[in-house]
Amino acid sequence: MHDAPDPRLADFADLRDVELRKSLEAEHGLFIAEGEKVIRRAVAAGHHVRSVLLTRRWTASLADVLEGLGDRVHVVDDDVMEKITGFPVHRGALASMERRALPSVAEILGGAPHPAAGGAEAGEGRTGGDGTPPEGSGGERAAVPRRVLVLEDLVDHGNVGAIFRCAAALGVEAVILSPRCADPLYRRSVKVSMGAVFSIPYARMDDWYNGLAELRTAGFRTLALTPDQAAVPLDEVEMTERVALLLGSEGDGLSSRWLHEADRPVCIPMSPAALERGVDSLNVVAAAAIACHGLMRRGRAVP
Amino acid sequence: MHDAPDPRLADFADLRDVELRKSLEAEHGLFIAEGEKVIRRAVAAGHHVRSVLLTRRWTASLADVLEGLGDRVHVVDDDVMEKITGFPVHRGALASMERRALPSVAEILGGAPHPAAGGAEAGEGRTGGDGTPPEGSGGERAAVPRRVLVLEDLVDHGNVGAIFRCAAALGVEAVILSPRCADPLYRRSVKVSMGAVFSIPYARMDDWYNGLAELRTAGFRTLALTPDQAAVPLDEVEMTERVALLLGSEGDGLSSRWLHEADRPVCIPMSPAALERGVDSLNVVAAAAIACHGLMRRGRAVP
Numbered sequence: 001m002h003d004a005p006d007p008r009l010a011d012f013a014d015l016r017d018v019e020l021r022k023s024l025e026a027e028h029g030l031f032i033a034e035g036e037k038v039i040r041r042a043v044a045a046g047h048h049v050r051s052v053l054l055t056r057r058w059t060a061s062l063a064d065v066l067e068g069l070g071d072r073v074h075v076v077d078d079d080v081m082e083k084i085t086g087f088p089v090h091r092g093a094l095a096s097m098e099r100r101a102l103p104s105v106a107e108i109l110g111g112a113p114h115p116a117a118g119g120a121e122a123g124e125g126r127t128g129g130d131g132t133p134p135e136g137s138g139g140e141r142a143a144v145p146r147r148v149l150v151l152e153d154l155v156d157h158g159n160v161g162a163i164f165r166c167a168a169a170l171g172v173e174a175v176i177l178s179p180r181c182a183d184p185l186y187r188r189s190v191k192v193s194m195g196a197v198f199s200i201p202y203a204r205m206d207d208w209y210n211g212l213a214e215l216r217t218a219g220f221r222t223l224a225l226t227p228d229q230a231a232v233p234l235d236e237v238e239m240t241e242r243v244a245l246l247l248g249s250e251g252d253g254l255s256s257r258w259l260h261e262a263d264r265p266v267c268i269p270m271s272p273a274a275l276e277r278g279v280d281s282l283n284v285v286a287a288a289a290i291a292c293h294g295l296m297r298r299g300r301a302v303p
Numbered sequence: 304m305h306d307a308p309d310p311r312l313a314d315f316a317d318l319r320d321v322e323l324r325k326s327l328e329a330e331h332g333l334f335i336a337e338g339e340k341v342i343r344r345a346v347a348a349g350h351h352v353r354s355v356l357l358t359r360r361w362t363a364s365l366a367d368v369l370e371g372l373g374d375r376v377h378v379v380d381d382d383v384m385e386k387i388t389g390f391p392v393h394r395g396a397l398a399s400m401e402r403r404a405l406p407s408v409a410e411i412l413g414g415a416p417h418p419a420a421g422g423a424e425a426g427e428g429r430t431g432g433d434g435t436p437p438e439g440s441g442g443e444r445a446a447v448p449r450r451v452l453v454l455e456d457l458v459d460h461g462n463v464g465a466i467f468r469c470a471a472a473l474g475v476e477a478v479i480l481s482p483r484c485a486d487p488l489y490r491r492s493v494k495v496s497m498g499a500v501f502s503i504p505y506a507r508m509d510d511w512y513n514g515l516a517e518l519r520t521a522g523f524r525t526l527a528l529t530p531d532q533a534a535v536p537l538d539e540v541e542m543t544e545r546v547a548l549l550l551g552s553e554g555d556g557l558s559s560r561w562l563h564e565a566d567r568p569v570c571i572p573m574s575p576a577a578l579e580r581g582v583d584s585l586n587v588v589a590a591a592a593i594a595c596h597g598l599m600r601r602g603r604a605v606p
Contacts, residue, residue: 041581162586162588162589165582165585165586165589166585166589168574168577168580168582169573169574169577169582169584169585169589170573170574170577170585171573171574171576171577192586194582196582199577199580199582235600268596269599270472270473270474271471271472271473271474271599273474274471274472274473274474274502277471277502278344278502281472282468282469282472282473282592283465283468283495285465285588285589285592286465286468286469286472286588286589286591286592287592288589289585289588289589289590289592289593290592290593290596293571293593293596296572296574297538
């Protein structure tokens with residue numbers, strides 16, 4: 001039994017303090033997986049376990065994951081867990097896992113190794129711009145992606161996680177993040193994604209202003225999703241072999257820079273009655289779900 | 304300036320204490336609207352304001368709403384607001400509003416008066432089973448709905464709100480709730496819906512077990528949304544004049560009772576690669592968004 005503060009439990013401190021967690025996780029190159037299912041998915045994706053904090057009733061079902069971790073397994077009572085983490089952990093088990101270097105955007109667009117195929121051991125830093133794959137990645141390469149989501153400056157971790165879950169379920173093959181987009185490996189993103197952040201390759205742009213140039217060079221048609229009902233409906237836009245769908249932030253949508261840079265603005269048509277009543281948009285997760293479904297449906301129609 | 308506890312501010316107490324709020328709101332027949340936009344939408348829908356709690360910087364922009372409320376307007380500092388409500392209210396203005404009697408399911412399916420057209424002044428109780436409209440409703444009747452969502456036992460208020468927002472944006476004309484489904488007028492539902500809970504008529508069933516019988520009697524084809532990929536894809540199912548789409552709870556989906564009672568199970572096809580990787584479902588809001596979009600798209604194809 002442990003009581004906070006204990007340096008061995010520092011990875012799990014104050015999980016609801018977003019600013020503290022961001023700096024702690026960046027500094028140590030870690031992230032938190034919550035609950036048996038998500039922990040298993042992180043392990044299956046090749047992430048190394050730093051340590052595990054759990055209550056006694058989870059030790060049996062996670063026995064195989066805990067094996068070999070020795071004194072990096074910390075079994076505590078519910079109230080101690082709550083004291084350390086700052087909230088009641090309903091899923092009873094938390095794992096601190098090592099982040100790996102992210103591939104570059106070029107690597108992702110060229111068919112980066114699948115995350116589950118192995119990877120480097122550092123933080124969210126990445127390999128040099130020379131296009132070499134991340135250190136330690138010797139695994140199978142992913143298929144070159146044809147359907148990609150690009151997320152611009154989403155601020156809500158839950159939304160990022162939910163969009164990864166949709167993307168993974170609906171056949172999107174990679175995700176590209178703007179430099180300021182919320183972290184897919186933040187605890188809440190991971191949890192809401194149900195581990196989908198481990199199953200879909202992603203990269204973060206270095207340069208927001210020219211961020212779309214690399215996509216165009218790689219042959220992607222870029223579609224900017226907008227609530228503007230004057231745009232072409234997504235169901236009717238011309239599809240090409242490679243399509244990147246751009247989704248903007250929760251409050252303001254896409255920046256005017258990206259809207260102008262994109263090949264085409266596209267919309268999800270809304271009910272005329274709703275527009276009359278002033279219901280003027282869908283939330284970004286609902287829009288992403290409809291758009292991913294549309295891409296998959298249209299994808300099947302392409303010979 | 305006020306300091307808690309003050310009986311005049313009791314409507315706004317401990318807004319994050321779900322159990323306390325549920326009993327307080329049921330007892331007094333009230334709900335809380337948060338932020339200028341949502342407060343305005345509640346007022347526009349005909350809800351009476353009981354009282355308003357806000358910080359000084361919101362008094363100007365809400366002046367027309369506050370007019371005539373006299374001593375039922377409480378202007379406080381941020382820290383007092385946080386002390387009363389139990390959390391930092393970023394949107395700076397809260398209104399306690401009167402609930403109205405809900406129409407019955409039969410009334411909704413027959414084209415109940417639009418919520419904005421006026422209504423009775425009681426709690427969530429409703430008129431007798433004799434089919435008479437709620438007291439005080441003398442307004443225009445809504446069109447008889449052709450596209451309806453039925454929510455079974457959703458527990459998360461945010462999900463209920465998000466689904467109302469999708470439904471309103473995508474042309475769903477009414478929502479039916481199972482007896483135990485989370486309350487659309489709970490603060491978080493209202494907030495996440497962006498006020499869509501005021502713009503779409505809804506009713507709550509009395510009887511879960513035979514809940515679908517009334518829909519069938521009214522001529523609805525009932526489609527049960529399931530992650531089971533052996534079901535007919537929603538895009539391919541035969542549509543009829545009146546369609547009710549059934550959505551199940553976050554954890555377990557639809558009950559087996561409703562799955563068996565429904566006319567047809569339907570699914571949203573997922574990517575084969577995702578199924579191989581064990582990504583086995585969409586969250587209920589994403590599924591609802593795709594399904595509502597599908598209903599609207601299919602609706603347009605019907606002559």
